Every structure is written in structure tokens, then in C-alpha cells.
Amino acid sequence: MNILVTGATGFVGRAVVTKLLALGHTVFAVSRSGTDVAGAKGIAADLTNLGSVQRAFGAAQVGVALGAVVHLIGIITEKGAQTFQAVHVEATRNVLASTPREARYLHMSALGADPASLSGYSRSKGEAEGLVRQSGLAWTIFRPSLIFGLGDDFFGSTLKQLVSLPPVVPQIGDGLFPFRPVSIRDVATAFAEALTLPQATGQAYTLTGPQEYTFRQLLELELKAVGKNKPIVSVPLFLMNLAVPLMGVLPNPPITKDQYLMLKAGNTGDPEPARTALSLPMDRLEDHLSEIVRASK
Template sequence: MRILVTGASGFVGKAVVRQLVQDGHEVWAGSRRGESVGGARGVTLDVTDPGSAQRAAGQADPQAVVHLVGIIAEAGDQTFERVHVEGTRNVLAATPRGARYVHMSALGAREDSGSRYSSSKARAEALVRASGLDWTVFQPSLIFGVGDDFFGRVLRELVSTAPVVPQIGDGSFPFRPVSVQDVAQAFARAAGGRTGLRGTFALTGPEEFSFRQLLELELGALGKRKPIVPVPLPLMNLAVPLMQVLPSPPITRDQYAMLKEGNTAPNEPARSTFDLPMLRLQDHLPQIVQAALKK
């Protein structure tokens, strides 16, 4: 099957492309630079440019489109609205009417979210559902794997920077991280299956952790022992906006809003529908942080 992947050069994109190629599909890897990824053909694709999306789809002539492009933090004209909402609108318009469409959203996506990231993801989902295409939407929790941003950078820096580890509030916020291998397999099977599967699926791992437990796991993977000190939410509510004046704030307003909400859901029906391996965070975290330290 001919499959076009947007965001193919990103962390999840590379994993999805590898899985699709391994499964025997003819894959076109869409990215701004148009480079080849994991044995797939490269094609220039900027989802914020309607013409670029149309040209890439015309070149690939896909039987399925996997749309993965997303940003965690806004920068310049790369806003959540432009990338998540308008980018999705452009890719949907470029997708051939008979093609299957598989969409990357996020767990917790809802229009009334306190996070602009989550709100924009929900608006993009609404466009997908109204598209008339044969669609599947995936909503992953925190995605872990070598090269990830959260466990490899954000959480690592949080537990490494100061003599004590700051814990947001009481640390009880729940999370159910999912491996990038599980995510890649879900996307590949939804895109390359013999029949379409319309629906929205949460992608979560086999175990749930509190935020405090994630801090403890990260410390253990780094071989560090430090006291974990709760920071009251009223104080965090004051500190996070002040952090935004830094060139690279340790946590953005949107990341803070999402952390407070937690990020968990049952792993069914995605686990059984797509026969996912359900890899465990604690088995892979040491490799993730060690790879990040070598950069």
C-alpha cells in the first residue's frame, strides 16, 4: 500500500515510518526538508502551506495518509492554531477521497481544556470527524523512547538541575506512558490494514504512575538520590508565568496545565484491536536517559 506520512522526520514519525517499511508498504516520508527516512522516499511537505500539502499528496498518490505533525511549544508563527488546526485542515483537503486517514491527536484533547495545546488538538479532531474520510484518531499519553522530549529532556532536567527535586503539588497526578513502539505499531496497523477502522482510540501503556512515581523512576534511571520536595500549587501558579521570560523555560504554561490534569486512560480497546506489545516504561527508561546524556 502507498502511504504518505507527515512529520516523518520527528521522534514518532521515524518510528512509524520504520514500522510501515518493515510491514512492506511503499512509504513516502513527508517533512519540511524532504529527506529520506528509514528507507522511505522523501517528499517536501509543509502542512501549514496548502499548496505544499497538495503537491506532496499529488506526488505520493497515497492510499493512506498518516498525519503526525505537532508541536509541544509555540515559537514565532508556529502556533498551535496554525500547526494543529490549519495544518490538519490542509492535510485533510489534500488527502484523496478514497484514501484512509490516520490522525495523531493527544490524550486529554478537549476544546474547554486549560491547555491551548489540548484545545487545538480537539479542534483538529473535529475537522477529521467532519471530513467524510475513512478516519482513525489516536490519542497517545506521554510517549517514551530513545529521543523523546519528556523523559529524555524535561523530566531529566527537572530532577537534575537543583540539589532537591521540585514536585508539583502533592504529586498525585496520574499518567500512563506508552512506548513509541506501541504507538508506531498502532498507526501502522490502522493505516495498512485491509479494512478501515473508524473511531478514536486512547494509546496508553500497561501501568499507571503518579507524577511522584515518575520523578522517582527518573532519579533511579539516572542513578541519583535526592530529596523530592513538594511545591504548593499556588506557588507554582506564580512561578510558571515568571519562567516564561527565560530563553528556554524549564516548563511552559501549557505543559504545566497538562501536568496538573494528569494523562491517563485504559489501554483497551487499542491494545487488543491492534495487538500492541505494551512495553513497560521502567524497562526502557535507563536507556532513554543514558542516550540523552550522550547528546
């Protein structure tokens, strides 16, 4: 099958492209840079610009029809023109408009996606899901939890710095917010399996791992993985509520308002529907965390 993948140079994009190539598909890797990915031909595009998207789709269909589009582009923090509305909503609108009507369409959303959310990230993801559902395409939506794997931003960077840099490890509130991290291998497998599974059409799958953790448990696991023994100190929510908006004026705040809202909401869900339908391997965080933190800078 000939498949176009957006966000192909990102953490998830590289894993999905690699998986699709291993299964014998022909992949076109769309990104702002147009870099080739794992042997897939790179195509440059600004997905927030409809004309640029249409040219990219045209380049991928010279003498060949697209059988599927995998839309993965996303951001965690806003920067300049790269806003949640532009990247998650308008880019999705442009990709949907450019996707051949007969092609399969697989969409990367997020747990907590909700057009009524107080979080700009979750709200924009929810709005994008609405566009997908109304598109008339043969779509499948995926809502992953925190994704772990070599090169991930959360366990390999954000959480590692949180437990490594300060003399004590700050814990937000009581630390009981629930999370169910999912491996990058499970995510890539889910996208690949859904392509050829008729019953996956019109479905929205939660992608979570085999075990649920509290935020405090994640801090403890990360401390163990980096080989440090530090006290974990609770920061009351009323102090966080005051501090987070003040941090927002910094060039690179340690936590943004959006990230704080999502952290307090937790990030968990039932893994069984996706595991059963898509034959997911269900990798465990504990089996990979040490390797992740060792490999990260």
C-alpha cells in the first residue's frame, strides 16, 4: 500500500514509518524539513497552509494512488505561529481536504481530547477529532496516553530532569493522579494493524499500557532508573495554582498552564479494546525505563 505519513520526522512518526516499511508498504514522509525517514522519501510541507499540503499530496501521487494517510503532527507547547489551533485543527482540516476520498485515514489524537476542555491542547485535539468524524473518510482515531520509548520527551527528558536537577523531587499535590503509559512499539503496531482491519474503520481507540501508575509511582520509578536517592516533597495545589501562571512569563517555563491542567487530570484508560482488536504487544514501562534514561542526553 502507498501511504503518506505527516509528522514523519517526530518521535512517533519515525516509529510508524519504520513499522510500515518493514511490512512492505511504500511510505512518503511529510515534514516541514522534507527529510527522508528510515528509507522513506521525504516531502516538505507546511500543513497549516492548504496549498502546501495539496502540493505535498500531489508529489506523493505521481503515477500512484494513495491507499492511506496517517496524520501524526502535533505539538505539546505553543510557540509563535505554531499554536494548538493552527497545528491541531487547521492542519487537520487541510490534510482531510487533501486526502483522496477512497483512502484510509488514521488520526493521532490524545487521551483527554475534548472540545470543551479547559486545556488548549486537549480542546484543539477534540476539535480536530470532530473534523475527522465529519470528513466522510474511512477514518480511525487513536488516543494514546504518555508514550515511552528511546528518544521520548517525557521519560527521557522532562521527568529525568525533574528527578535529577533539584536537590529534592517536587511532587504536585498528593501525587495520586493516574497514568497508564503506552510503549512506542504498541502505538506503531496499532497504526499498522488498523490499516488493513475493516472493523477498525469508524473506531476511536484508547492506547494505554498494561499497568496504571500514580504520578508519585512514576517519580519513584524514574529515580530508580537514574540511580538517585532523593526525597520526594509534595507541593500543595494552592501553591502550584499561584506559581504556574507566574512561570508562564519565562522563556522556557518548567511547566505550562496546559501541562499543569493535563497533569492534574491524569492520563489513563482501558487498554483492552485496542489490545484485543489490534493484537498489541503491551510492553511494560519497567522493562524499558532504564534503557530510555541511559540513552537520553
